[in-house]
Amino acid sequence: MSIVREYDNFLELRKQETSNFLWISKKWNPQIAFKQGSTRPSPQYHKDAVLNSPKIQDLLEQISLKTNVPKVELEHQVKDILDEIGYEKKLKVIRWLGLILTKICLTVLSGIYVNVEQVEQIKNQMGNCPVIFVPTHRSYGDFIMMSYLSFQYDIEIPAIAAGMDFFGMWGMGTLLRDTGAFFMRRSYNDDSLYWTTFKQYIYQLVSKGDLPIEFFIEGTRSRSNKSLTPKYGLLTMVLKPFFFSQVPDIQFVPIGFSYDRILEESLFAFELLGVPKPKETTSGFFKSMKILKENFGNIYIHMDKPISAKEFFGSKLDRSVHNLTPLHKQEVTEDEKTLLPPLAYEILNRQQKVLVTTVFNLVSLVLNNNLAYETELLSMEELACDVKWIREILRSLGGFTHTTNIERSIDDCLKTHKNLVYLNRKGKLKLVRNPISQGEINHKKLKGHYLSDDTMTYSVPFVTLQIYINPILHYFIDIDIILVILDTRPMNEDELFESYCFLRCLFSREFITFAPKDKTAFNAAMNDAISLNLVNLNNGKYQLANNKKLGMLIVNTFYTFYVSFFATLLILERLPSVVDEKSILANVQKLLEDAIVDKHKEFIHPYSLNLDTLANCLNSLVDEKVLQKTRRDNVNAYEINKIKLKDVKDNFARYMTRCSIEERCQIINKIHLQNKL
Amino acid sequence: MGENSQKNQLNGPIIVNSVVPKNRQELIKWNGWGYNDSKFVIKGGSEVYFSGRRYPIGEQRLPHIYGWVKDVFDVDLSTAVPKKFNDLPDEKAYPNLNVTPEILEKISHFNISFSTKVIDRVIRAHGQTLHEIYTLQNSVFPRIPDVVIWPTCHEDVVKIVNFCHENNIVIIPYGGGTAVSGAPECPPDEQRTIVSLDTSQMNRILWLDKENLVGCFESGIVGQDLERELKVLGFTTGHEPDSYEFSSLGGWIATRASGMKKNVYGNIEDLLVHVKMVTPRGTLEKSCQAPRLSCGPDFNHLVLGSEGSLGVITEVVLKIRPLPKCQKYGSIVFPSFEKGVEFMREVAKRRWQPASIRLMDNDQFKFALILKPESSYFAHALDAIKKFYVTTIKGFDPNRMCVMTLLFEADEKQVETNEKNLYDLCKTFGGFPAGETNGERGYMLTFVIAYIRDLGLQFEVVAESFETSCPWDRAVTLVRNVKHVVADECRLLGITRFLINCRVTQTYDAGCVIYFYLAFNHRNVGDPVRLHGRLETRAREEIVSSGGSVSHHHGVGKLRRKWYGSTVSEAGVGLYMAAKRQLDPKNIFATDNLVTQAKL
Known part of the structure; x- marks a missing residue:
């Protein structure tokens, strides 16, 4: 990833135009993902095709024989399921929502920055095969922004895989559905009629649909602002038409969303500590509308170069294994399933790499270290100095921080986060501590230990701050492990690597990695550690070197x-x-x-x-x-x-x-x- | 030559005067496709004609070609300088002759015509793949036959095969020279003497049995001779592959050929009643002419598709049919390729197929318009069509619509019913009949299209076709995948000007046949043969991955050998090799087709 990156602020355009309404009612002739036949498939067409597919028809006949339920009745069940799942497309709704969103964004955001050049390139290449948008998922903002961005750049609004829990929110479910969301139940029961229908629906959308499809490979929103281990369910369903040669290729577009301030930050802090997630309700949503009066800084969106499934699998994949049996009698093979993890991790890695680092990420890193492990509080000047220092280090590790003037960016982000960080009377930085009273808590709903109000009051600000450190930790984890090991004693490379493998395996889910025992990652980290003067070689043994400041920061x-x-x-x-x-x-x-x-x-x-x-x-x-x-x-x-x-x-x-x-x-x-x- | 030759023959075999002379180059291009007098020519800068009067578009201006070639391939025919090709090769071009005087001496005693002249040998060293034609035009073959021999009957062949077996001499059978699999090519590393056994002088009609509707033919007879002679007697075999003007009966069997009208008459395996194949271990044949036998595995099917590797096909008993009373063309246009395929599938389901039913994709549909001999400018023509369809029949996108061509052959009444059925049914799929002329032109183009490659080759545009068969439900996706992979690969190779289109050419109960055309401009990109090889390989890999076969009727030869094993299984390869070792223990039919010599 090149360090020079260009982002355009498309909110600027909205600010400058005389009428947002004119923009939102622009002629809509978007780029579609995968051209089909002579007419564009409609949402209803897809539902009908699923119902009439040999897969579903065969299943219904079987169930009907087994249970004596007439097939017509079962067909009604499938239709109901499809109505529960299926997306709709109402341009009017999209436009109105777009207008409201524009107004909101203009109030609470300073900018929405997008790497437009790549977006345009992706758009120009679309049309010949399914395109799957795979964004990071660290806020509800993600899919709203993804659709908003698509509208901005005249890309067809994607069909989005959403959890059924959304549907519980009164009105929101319908709104989301009208803008292209389709819904997936979360429960993992063995309702085979439901799951066969759902899978067939995805098969239909990928092979016969023309919209881009969007799903979250981590399966859920990350509360920690770190990448989660991938889930393979939807990925398998999406890839099935490719494995079955029903589409020429599938392009996966990793997308990184980063936020100066996450809408759900306090909610996440609570959830991380084990206070159960409140049910998503519309009133809850409106509550969150209230906080939209605050300032949320910038949003950065980076669309990475697409990963072609065909290219990625190359000769490891033999699609001809499906030639001898009717396709609807087949499922994805075990061999094919083994191909998924490398792809999933590649997508996740690319997401992490393209994510823009915000200045507040750096501020949090420095501030957290100071508050937790240093005796003297930081002044603004000291903070700025350290932020500049760590920014350079991050840059050398491949991270990109978006700022034109670091001092101004620090000021801006402290304003944005004034609910979390403040300057005390002595001009030193401290965390805002609001007393937390949990009131009556249903202990059955707790996932862990009942933490006292004092503990919560003390912990929530730290946890919230940590949420902003987490997205950049993947740059440092391998180095940290090396430092921690060498802190015990100097050792040669083989010993070091053995210990590294042990710790890296243990942390492989916390800091996701596909190959914890991979020597190349280790070697890269060693090179970085040496060039940052964290580690050096002495008499054939590696030992800690002089850059104690950085070493301490990382280890802390x-x-x-x-x-x-x-x-x-x-x-x-x-x-x-x-x-x-x-x-x-x-x-x-x-x-x-x-x-x-x-x-x-x-x-x-x-x-x-x-x-x-x-x-x-x-x-x-x-x-x-x-x-x-x-x-x-x-x-x-x-x-x-x-x-x-x-x-x-x-x-x-x-x-x-x-x-x-x-x-x-x-x-x-x-x-x-x-x-x- | 070529006129009916039956006047003076009351009894006994009919000696057929072939259209194609023994010195093939007198009639047929030695370094391209088809008749010497038939080709696309540029006159006065940018006017393109098709010369000769053999085809309906002969000697007519084809004004749309110029603009089309410019648009699609970025070649300006008015300024581009045609490439200079090799002259007819003489003895200097191929100085090596790998045969001893003793052998030649012995051959001369057979009293069978033979030659060691370079021109005769080069002409029989190849088929019609791009790689072979390009080599003829621009370089030399690494290996050509040493001797060409022209047997005139089964017994001659027996003598030659026995002699070669005794002396460990390689035989490569040669029929019409139209193979597109590399089958007739000599393996470059073959150290032994190679004899090209040209069957062209073995082309008599030995007898006709009008009672049982069968005829016995020698294998060297070419399609147009066979049909012309039968026509006089009121019969036809109905076997009409696109190459039938030049391809031979023996070749059809050896590659498992398929004819355009197979829906009425059957493919070559359906027509074949009996076949004699001369092998080093004797002649493989049967004891009777029964229409079907239950007597162990049918060895006809060992001969069919043997690609010259097991022996020489000499005499063949084929079914014949009375000439149809009515022959009529037709066409239907569809809003999209997908709709056309759906219709075809339905027709096949109902078994309503006429003699031939073909569906061109949108690109081929447009290409067919290009070859229209009309004076109006191309854009004009297309605009007119656009207008017509868009205004008159709503919803037809000129960039998506497709045309289907039909050929009916039966009694008038049957044709009428068939027509009505199809034209009624097509409406369900958004299609409508588009007239006889369009249909007829479609079929004429089949023959003419083969000539256009020679025009392209002069201007750095190479072209090739390849085909496959697949189940019905895979057809549309297979086409889409192949086009995608070709476009992708072209991008990777830096090819910016290319064309990939297709038509569905045959229907079966369980699937269909798809025929692709691929052409590209290789100016400043690299060696076109290598580039094309890569493109075709990638396309074939995609075909196989998408549920298609290695070939429907072109055969395997050397070009598609890579996929033979995976297609027939390891046990299948073993079975083939066992047959090969049994029939040809010294591997004198060292054609290297199907399985490489290294494995034999």
């Missing part, structure tokens, strides 16, 4: 993740060998809360409480076969392999010598826990 920043992992390992060690997920999470959070409260002993970062990281740790341990996951009655439980766990814990403890939490580690009695619930 990641320390919270180590603490979370360590606490999880400690708790698992002490729990019985079969245990439910909630007990684990509650115990870990309890342990950490106590440690956080006891500030004299050691500073424990409140972000270590976040359930995302704890869940990632558990999943990594499942990957490593330390845990075995089972699901019964909608409850996750784990069987712990204590021998393997001890190995992992002892190995990990080598990097946690400074950490004191083991001393205070006790298990909340199971009965006591249940009483509390």
